[in-house]
Amino acid sequence: MNRNATYPTRRAILLLLAGAPVALLLGLMRPELWLVAPGWIGVILACLILDLLAGAHPRALSLDARFPHQVGVGDPFDLRIVARSRRILPADAELALAVDERLAAGGRIAGRLRRADEPQALVATLPLVAARRGEARIEALWMRWRGPLGLVWKQRRFAVEGRIAVVPSLRAASEEGKRLFQRNSWFGLRQQRLRGEGSEYEALTEYRAGMDRRAIDWTASARHLKLFAKEYRVERDNRVVLAIDGGRTMAEPVDGLPRVDRAVSAALLLAYAGLKFGDRISLFSFAAKPQALTPAYMHIQDFPALQRAASGIDYAHVESNFTLALAALGARLERRALIVLFTEFTDATSADLMIRAAGRLAQKHRLLFVVIKDEELESEERRRPGSATDVTRANVAAAMLAGRQLVIARLQRMGVDVIEVPADAMGARVVDAYLGIKRQGSL
Numbered sequence: 417m418n419r420n421a422t423y424p425t426r427r428a429i430l431l432l433l434a435g436a437p438v439a440l441l442l443g444l445m446r447p448e449l450w451l452v453a454p455g456w457i458g459v460i461l462a463c464l465i466l467d468l469l470a471g472a473h474p475r476a477l478s479l480d481a482r483f484p485h486q487v488g489v490g491d492p493f494d495l496r497i498v499a500r501s502r503r504i505l506p507a508d509a510e511l512a513l514a515v516d517e518r519l520a521a522g523g524r525i526a527g528r529l530r531r532a533d534e535p536q537a538l539v540a541t542l543p544l545v546a547a548r549r550g551e552a553r554i555e556a557l558w559m560r561w562r563g564p565l566g567l568v569w570k571q572r573r574f575a576v577e578g579r580i581a582v583v584p585s586l587r588a589a590s591e592e593g594k595r596l597f598q599r600n601s602w603f604g605l606r607q608q609r610l611r612g613e614g615s616e617y618e619a620l621t622e623y624r625a626g627m628d629r630r631a632i633d634w635t636a637s638a639r640h641l642k643l644f645a646k647e648y649r650v651e652r653d654n655r656v657v658l659a660i661d662g663g664r665t666m667a668e669p670v671d672g673l674p675r676v677d678r679a680v681s682a683a684l685l686l687a688y689a690g691l692k693f694g695d696r697i698s699l700f701s702f703a704a705k706p707q708a709l710t711p712a713y714m715h716i717q718d719f720p721a722l723q724r725a726a727s728g729i730d731y732a733h734v735e736s737n738f739t740l741a742l743a744a745l746g747a748r749l750e751r752r753a754l755i756v757l758f759t760e761f762t763d764a765t766s767a768d769l770m771i772r773a774a775g776r777l778a779q780k781h782r783l784l785f786v787v788i789k790d791e792e793l794e795s796e797e798r799r800r801p802g803s804a805t806d807v808t809r810a811n812v813a814a815a816m817l818a819g820r821q822l823v824i825a826r827l828q829r830m831g832v833d834v835i836e837v838p839a840d841a842m843g844a845r846v847v848d849a850y851l852g853i854k855r856q857g858s859l
Contacts, residue, residue, distance in 0.1 A: 419573040420474040428567040467563035472501040474572035488585030495542040504535045509561035518552040546582040554578035584680040584726045655753035658683040659700040663736030665760040670839045679758035685843040691716045702741035703732035738770040754782045767823045775830045785834040
């Protein structure tokens, strides 16, 4: 519903109040001048009416709000607002928006509209960033401006009822993907480039400088009186499962974005690379119980299906049940797979069940744990203390980091790969780890 409102500005109220002491003083000194007080009020009221009638009227105002209907979480975008009228509008106007908290903390955005090239139009471009996935709403917009005399506020409320679908960001999958494929263009793109790496025997060739000495076939070399080496082919059609923990700890923000959203973006980048290399990619999510396991996709055309599945990973505020989730995942995998688990842990006590479940799964599958480096704890530990409170904080941070490293060490002793990465470099580091595993041929 659109609503109009007009009311006096602070200037008009101050002018009315300023006339009262003057009228009182004149009334005491010259009683016959008592008409000055109502005359002053009449003049101000006449100016208010004139200011109300002059310029653009709120009822004659039209609004055009332009925004994308789908954005990636954490990706900046612009909300463009254009207000038009048949009359000349002021040079600027105040603007307020009622939006979903995914777009702004507190659900309110303030700004200003400024005159464009034409005097009948005011324009504002608001830079926004969606902080969480889901459906972000733009509910209403308020616009107000002063009359030509500055005595009256003219206000108009517009019901926008806009919807923006906030989905997992593909910016990392596009930008980082291009960079990684350029850097690793020699690996996995053509059949002859796959020779010399991997685990499947390809051919016997004359040894050249730069080849792995462990690949030398000494029997064949003795027979031909020259060095020969075995060439291998990198395996394709490997099963890769991207498992995302959506529990309470992963819902906590890091640098403005929840950990689970950063994990989803990194998983999509890895899925894109895996599909390019011909592997079979699945997406698995869990919190208190397993949530979804997609089919194994093999073609790059299936990437949108993985994106839609990632969009459905919700923010849970319960503890993750690793025992149930990893047992259910292991029961549904018939062949050996690479399981990339995006999760978070704080200390050895709370991670004990996770370690036990991972140990059982690692007996059959290759596991790669991906956790975000806790830079806040590291900065607290490194900071020079200036008081007893700072010493306590540093000791607590050091104890928590030691417990975290103990969990990582226990996982590594069971044969689990663990990478601890900064939040903004997660996608690139995960793909690098995946490519390293493929080069080893240890899937």
